[in-house]
Amino acid sequence: MNKLSVRVIDILESIDTLEVPLGDSELHFKRDEIIKEIIIPKEFNTVWYLDDGKVLDIQCVIDTSHVNGSIKIISSMNNNLLFHLGISNEGDSRIDLINQVVGDNNNSEIQVRVVSKSDCKIFLKATGYLIDNTHNNTYLEDIKYLNEYPSSITCLPELIVLSDDVSASHNMTVGSISEEELFYLESRGISSDKAREMIRNSFLLSMKRREVSDE
DSSP states (O other): OOGGGOEEEEEOSOOSEEEOOSEEEEEEEOSOEEEOEEEOOSEEEEEEEEOTTOEEEEEEEEEESSOEEEEEEEEOSSOEEEEEEEEEEOSOEEEEEEEEEOSSSOEEEEEEEEEESSSOOEEEEEEEEEOTTOOSEEEEEEEEEEOOSSOOEEEEEEEEEOOSSEEEEEEEEEEOOOHHHHHHHHHTTOOHHHHHHHHHHHHHHTTOSSOOOOO
16 A cells, blocks of 8 residues: 555544545544444555544444445554444445454444345455454354345455454344245235335344444
């Protein structure tokens, strides 16, 4: 990465919406944040740094179409990262998600739900990287796909653990729309297209562990 071309942003105030810059960027989170919306460009490579002791709580759904990008989050010391993301894809896309844990006493909870709204390809790589000589870290990664079309869905969950003092796990599953759920909704007078849309939306929002509030 050419440092001269990297856009560096210090996030000093509370924000609800995070707009990821086009191209290469570094975002430095200086306070606790609850992100309710993320806007991404077609091409991006962004690195997010969490100051010691900060909380980054992301619970939102993004729409992707012909996107190629990566988000790398650096957890330092005493961070609580809650990265709960729904991805609604329509157009061949690739997204890389990386959480690198470089200090002690961090909690990382990565939950991603992916659906395709059309017959297209999507590649998702999710990497947890816990470096050596770190202690008392917890890392949980859970990736789920809803495969509705005969499209190519590729997921590469990767967990690199170089420390002995860590609790880490990852999981990836692929499922399809339940015919029973579809039949139930259609029997209530809901059209097939609308019923599929409702099931997709419910699946995307299932990554939320609680309602996000401003409190």
